[in-house]
Amino acid sequence: MEFHFETFFVSWRDFAEASVDTWQGERMAETTESCNWLSEAESLQGWYWWTCQPGCLPDSEADGPYGSAQDAVRVATDGLVQSRDESGRFTGVYEFSE
Numbered sequence: 001m002e003f004h005f006e007t008f009f010v011s012w013r014d015f016a017e018a019s020v021d022t023w024q025g026e027r028m029a030e031t032t033e034s035c036n037w038l039s040e041a042e043s044l045q046g047w048y049w050w051t052c053q054p055g056c057l058p059d060s061e062a063d064g065p066y067g068s069a070q071d072a073v074r075v076a077t078d079g080l081v082q083s084r085d086e087s088g089r090f091t092g093v094y095e096f097s098e
Contacts, residue, residue, distance in 0.1 A: 006058070007049045007072045010065070015041040023062055047072040 010024060016038065018024035024044075031040050046065025049072040050058040066072040 005051050005076045007069050012041040012045040015044045049076040
């Protein structure tokens with residue numbers, strides 16, 4: 001079974017300017033307990049990942065923030081194995097290990 005995911009960066013400004021009907025706005029509403037919304041937005045900035053099929057909307061909630069794209073990929077692929085083609089080269093597609 002193939003596992004597809006996407007990593008992406010979200011800036012503090014994306015959170016600060018987010019509408020409440022987006023996942024960024026919902027995350028701000030969940031974490032903002034004081035009037036210091038700028039500090040909260042800065043704490044949410046970083047790399048995120050979610051599962052998704054190519055060309056489709058995400059299948060999961062965004063997971064993060066992580067300090068780097070590599071950290072997000074490491075968490076997303078924990079426990080998975082990368083597929084290889086007939087010549088033994090990695091394909092970039094991950095599968096659940098059996």
